[in-house]
Amino acid sequence: MRPTRALCLLTALTWTACATNPSGGEPGGGKPPPGSRAEIEPVAGTEWYRKAVVYEVFVRSFQDSNGDGKGDLPGLISRLDYLNDGNPETHDDLGVDALWLMPVFVSPSYHGYDVVDYERIHPDYGTLQDFERMCEEAHRRGMRVIMDFVVNHSSVQHPWFVESASSPSSPKRDWYIWGPRDAGWKQPWDPFSSSPTWHLKNGAYYYGVFWSGMPDLNMRTPALREEVKRLASLWLARGVDGFRLDAARYLIETGGGAGQYDTAETHAFWKELSAHVRQVKPDAVLVGENWSTTPNIATYYGATGEVPGGDELPLNFNFPLSEQLMAGLNANNAALIASKLVEMGSVYPAGVSDAPMLTNHDMVRSATQLGFNAGRKASAVALLLTLPGTPFLYYGEEVGLANGTTNNDEAKRTPMPWEGTPQGGFTTGTPWFGFAPGHTAGDNVAAQTGVEDSLLSRYRKLIQVRHATEALSRGGLQVLSATTGQATTLAFVRTLGDTQVLVVHNVSDSGASVGPLALPGTTAEVLFADPQVGSLTRAADGWQVSLSGRGTGIWRLQP
Structure with missing residues (x-):
């Protein structure tokens, strides 16, 4: 759930590279000073x-199976082979x-972030049996399933809240936060918000930070707290x-104020839930949405002494x-x-997964x-899939799906364009929301399938390279530029x-040279190289390479 204004920070924790491009280009090569934490360490866990x-x-928005214009679980099942055929x-x-x-x-909402029942599937999407079958089919293809679990708040229509609001003596009164008056707290992401x-x-005030x-x-x-843990166990048993x-x-x-976010009590509960989930299903994952600064996000991993990768939230989205x-x-x-x-x-704890x-x-x-720029989109996926951690792809990103034409959140969540027809292969009816511009002009799966230089083909190839090279997924990272x-x-x-795998990206439209890079090795195996990326060569003072505009090269360095 996005705050209306994100809090972001770019700090100046940098180091100076110790070699330069002899042609007068950018710095390249070198290492951070000994003992510094300027490099990201390899992942500690093996989950x-x-x-x-x-x-x-x-x-x-993914695939409608019954013509009502809304995607559903049977529709998702029908598209699993597109995601991974096993x-x-x-x-x-x-x-x-x-x-x-x-x-x-x-x-009651299209987005689902105001939950009325944590045990039942939304009827628009199907049944519990559909959900369990979807999990089974995903598992059969080697895919895991992560479920959005919204426990910061519920819907005002949830039976818990209805009962809580019914009387100050309700058994569930303290399941929500009540007071005799408006305490005047501001939304923490915007202290100037009205x-x-x-x-x-019913004569009292309840706290609802979003609305x-x-x-x-x-x-x-x-x-x-026990009910939330019970619900987590329930869905883990159902296949998530x-x-x-x-x-x-x-x-x-x-x-109010600083007491509304990042409290010690919040961290303590996530550690409690994480320990419970590990006990129920040791390799299950918790992914935190902590839209904040890099140093603050780092605190949500928790301690790494006894639990490799952290005893709180093992994955945290990297908004900065x-x-x-x-x-x-x-x-x-x-x-x-x-x-x-x-x-x-x-600032990140050693061994955690981004x-x-x-x-x-x-x-x-x-x-x-990215301004619908093909080169920038190509660079974006190459960057994402060569970085440390667990990359998350947003549906449609792989075909260059753009925002819709309105200013609401629905425009960020438009139907998946499977083909360039008016209904996009998404439905036989009227889509619940209009397609984003470009879906009939090539930003769709059918138009890009089998096209070697399409964005979809690039995603597929780079995911293959990442899977084939564990250093790209679990390895550490040292910046050389x-x-x-x-x-x-x-x-x-x-x-x-x-x-050791060397990765070089050119984020400009013009050609560029990189090097010398003071790294070991005498030969280089090409794992991925865009057209017109030159050969990586070794000179006396290090590795050198020339890259085309928006080009990426990936090499395994060998003795």
Whole structure:
């Protein structure tokens, strides 16, 4: 659930590369000073999610099976082979390892983030049997399923809230937060907002930080905490492999202002839930939505001493990196991206798994942010799929799906364009919301399938390369290029054990040279190279390469 204004920060934790391009180009080569934390360390755990590529699905917009214009679970099942057909010998599927389903519980809203019943599937999407069959079919193809689990708040229509509001003596009164008056708290992401957070009901006020239709649950209440853990166990038994946790940093309040976010009580509950989930299903994952600064996101991993990768939330979405990826690509400046990677290395706990993304359902789609520029879109996927952690892809991103034409959130969640027809192959009826521009002009699956230089083919190929090279998924990262000023190339090395993989991206439209890079090895095996990317060669002072505009090269360095 996106706050109306994100809080983001770019810090100046940088280091200076110690070699320069003899042709007068950017700095390249060198290492951070000894003992610094400027590099991202290899992932500590071995669970499936630490080397997975995850695909975010809005079921309502993915595939309609019954002609009512709304996507559903049977429709999703019919498209699973597109995502992963379960056969590693084929290469015409996307090859993702897991699905993240946006809310599928009963809800009065199209988006589902105001839940009415945490145990039932929204009838628009099908039945519990459909959901369980979807999990079975995904598992049969080697994919895991992550479910959106919204426990910061419920719907005002949830029976818990109806009972809580009925009387001050209600047994569930303390399942929500009540007071005799409006406490005047501001929305924490916008202290100047006039939007109320306390709402009048039956002579008292309840707290709902997002709006009156979504009252905040009071996770201080032991009975509610146990109910949330029971629900987690229930869905794990029904086949899910983890949960995405909405609005995670706003869970438990201790007062207004700074007491509304990132409290010690919030961290304590996530540790409690994480321990419960590990006990029920040891390899299940929790993914935190903590839209904040890089140093603050780092705290949500928890302690790493006894639980490799952290005892709180093992994955946390990297919103600041997403912002810098978009900014760097639009400014033709890789230093914006490099500086963020260095900052992550300096503040993230050792061995944790990042969760990078380009955009998600709360953000203007990447194709639109990048000005519909084909080169920038090509660079974006190459960057995302060569970074450490567990990358998340937003449905349709792989075909360049743009934002819709309206200014509401629905425009970020338009139907999936399977083909270039008016109904897009999505439905035989009238789509619940209009398609984004471009779906009839080539931004669709059918038009890009089998086309070697299409964006879809690029996603498929880079996912294959990532899967075939564990250093790209679980390895550490060391930045080798400039972190300040203007830099058109980003170079880094991914390391796992004795394996070193060099990755170089040109984020400009013009050709560029990189090097010398002071790295070991005498030969280089090409894992991926765009057309007109030159051969990586070794001179006396290091590795050198020339790249075409928006070109990417990936090489395994060998003795």
